[in-house]
């Protein structure tokens with residue numbers, strides 16, 4: 001199997017190879033705790049062997065449901081969800097889509113998102129757009145009670161029923177939620193929507209390879225079997241008995257923890273292909289919610305290069321020396337564009353004539369890595385041979401396993417997110433939600 005690769009040579013000016021390999025025993029133990037489901041948060045470890053547990057019948061159901069929706073000649077498929085119920089499908093669909101898909105004629109519908117913010121302008125403008133388009137939607141919430149998607153769905157449910165009539169609207173809505181708990185499950189049962197279950201033991205940020213991600217990715221026309229196959233191969237390549245020396249996730253977890261110990265508190269995920277922008281957003285949730293607790297954890301940030309070299313490049317080169325970078329590099333682009341000769345050569349670029357644009361991008365990448373290392377920023381590089389479903393599947397599983405190992409190494413439970421409740425409590429108190437009377441009184445005194 002061709003694999004994504006990991007290169008951490010450009011951290012050796014900062015941490016020694018020996019110090020990285022000193023994690024071997026501890027991380028191999030953590031890996032056993034993950035895959036044998038005996039570690040912290042072990043009621044949320046269903047994702048470890050999720051890829052190999054996806055059945056043919058499940059894949060066929062996602063594909064058939066997607067085909068049925070697409071056969072309604074929809075222009076747009078709206079995915080309503082937030083956090084883990086949004087970022088995985090957005091990450092994969094954006095990574096695989098034509099950069100201008102929204103402006104081109106397409107075979108498959110364009111995927112739009114709702115319920116990932118509470119912007120009134122966004123919802124108004126989306127509803128105006130949907131009046132002029134054919135559409136269907138998925139409403140996704142593991143808990144079934146998250147405010148942002150529930151609010152968006154309340155609005156869009158009325159709109160789709162007004163447009164198509166209740167019976168047809170119900171055919172165009174798919175609900176993806178818990179098997180039995182939550183308001184969305186009850187609503188889906190009453191309305192008779194097609195539903196898919198999010199397994200109990202898979203947390204939101206680890207759920208992209210469940211129907212949460214796979215349905216929308218299939219509707220967008222991408223090959224979910226290849227995506228899952230990539231994850232299956234990485235599940236095996238990082239599995240319980242794979243030694244540290246061969247386990248890329250284990251090595252990445254060790255390197256980032258050693259960098260953290262040496263004072264590097266911020267990890268910047270770098271891409272040189274704007275299609276990976278939302279992959280970094282997915283990664284930020286995965287690592288931020290998993291590790292940022294007990295006053296610890298690497299802060300996950302992201303940049304799109306070379307764009308952000310012209311904005312954030314200065315800081316990374318010369319600002320606080322608490323950063324390290326992890327570069328997502330795609331070895332070969334899908335398309336070929338060669339730089340033409342220009343007889344006048346007023347821009348002075350004839351020295352590049354005949355070269356591919358990607359050669360310039362790659363030299364920007366290499367030059368930046370060397371410059372940043374010289375400036376005190378260690379660099380890790382992850383190379384995907386190509387940006388396709390199969391290698392994205394590998395990358396997803398690679399990062400998930402590494403995140404579990406990294407969280408265990410840090411000593412936290414990587415599978416809960418108690419801190420996220422704080423803003424919700426305040427918001428409900430301020431909105432005077434029934435049941436929050438005392439909290440409302442208390443918060444109003446602070447205003």
Ligand SMILES: O=P(O)(O)OC[C@H]1O[C@H](O)[C@H](O)[C@@H](O)[C@@H]1O
Pocket residue numbers: 082083084085140141142143144145146149204205289417420
């Ligand atoms: O899928 P849901 O239950 O609606 O949750 C959506 C998201 O919001 C929560 O507040 C959590 O912080 C996230 O981990 C989760 O992915």
